[in-house]
Amino acid sequence: MAALKGVKTLDMVGGEITKVSYEGAEYERVVGDAKIGDIIRLTEEARHDVTPGGFYTVRGVRGARVQITDDVNEPHHWDEDYYDLFRKKHRRLKVGDYAKVVEGSDLDEADAGDIVKIIHDDYDRVPFKCDVIKGRRDADYIWAEESDLVLATEAEVAEAKAPKFSVGDYAKVVGDTYHSDIVEGAIVKITDLADGEGDLRFELVGDDDYDYAKPSSLEKVSAEEAKWAKIGRKVDEYKVGDIVAYDDPQWFENKGIGEVTEATDEDNYAGVVATDNGGRRVKYYLLPEKLTLITPVEVRFDRS
The missing domain is CATH 2.30.30 (SH3 type barrels.)
Incomplete structure (x- = not known):
């Protein structure tokens, strides 16, 4: 995975970035051991299949050494001298939020990675009633503790929906x-x-x-x-020269074949000349439901 796109700087102190936003969440610069899910900003000295100064998601941790996925989609490890660490700022989930079930959740009704929408919060021990958007119980609901969920990213929500x-x-x-x-x-x-x-x-x-x-x-x-x-048109878009079958007993008093002489207009009518049951060539304006396209004008053999 390449460097994260869309990371925005929110605050700086002494020329150092201290707060950023990514996919709708705020991340604050922190000191200490990294956690999976944190993001790091590599220093300008970082090289070899990464973007100097780029942001990356932490995929693994061993002490102060972190693993990311580099710009050629390979695992890459970095010591703390080569990165600044940022952690998502905690906020309590609220009604209307989309959330993801976390790894290690004790929920029996959902699996890690399931996407839910919080529809009720009763501030009890298990406060959140959630509609399941994508998961084992699609279109059903579950109850979850705050520790079972994290805020879903925009990309995760879009994929789930x-x-x-x-x-x-x-x-x-x-x-x-x-x-x-x-x-x-x-x-x-x-x-x-x-x-x-x-x-x-x-x-x-x-x-x-x-x-x-x-x-x-x-x-x-x-x-x-x-x-x-397939013919490069919207549904019921008729053009001058199209051959159509018409079924309009109110006007023509019969069914037959006609030719479009005026293309579909803004009111969705097409002008059609056809022969009525008396043998007269008559022009009327018809709605699409009265017509069936037989031959588009572009493929008529009698037209050059």
């Missing part, structure tokens, strides 16, 4: 992708479930291009949206 996908589902890209080849707004099809990094593999609808992304970067869409996306 991300939609659950299956192979064959369609989605819209709404965030970052691994290769950045497929842009936001594109419609894709899920082709493989989460890998070791938690990324889904997907292909661009109507193309062979593929990429990977976290579920939080995708938004489920319907098969209907995907079908229209």
Whole structure:
């Protein structure tokens, strides 16, 4: 894991950083042995696969020696001469907070890493009633002590609230992708479930291009949206020259085939010329539910 991004300096004394914020939590500079979950700021003298002056999460501790994951995703150990130590400032969790079940919790109803939302606090020995957002008891609730939980990060909450996908589902890209080849707004099809990094593999609808992304970067869409996306359109977006089947007994008094002569307007109507039951060529403005796209104008053989 590379140096942490988004760490903001909140306070300095004598040119030394004493307080920072990261993912919504405040961290204060402390003296003493590190703990797993603390963050360190490496000195400018730190080298070899790290960012001098960068912040890193403590992954392991042996006395004053800490382990981090460096910029090439390898474990790296540092003595206290090469870092300043910062620890998350404690605050009591409150109703509305999202929290994570900690390692070593005595909860029978939840596992370490489960994400919950605190919905009630009665200030008793087991004060927090929590909705389970992601975990063994999804959509259920549990009661937890303060020592069972820590404040969840924004990334953890986003991942927990991300939609659950299956192979064959369609989605819209709404965030970052691994290769950045497929842009936001594109419609894709899920082709493989989460890998070791938690990324889904997907292909661009109507193309062979593929990429990977976290579920939080995708938004489920319907098969209907995907079908229209294959021709580069929104659902029920008709263009001049499209051939459509119409079903409007109120006006045409029959079913048949017509041609769009005015594209879908801001009121969601399309102008269609078709033959009524008397053989007359008539133009009417119809809502999309009266139409079925037969041939998009882009692929009509009678058009150059």
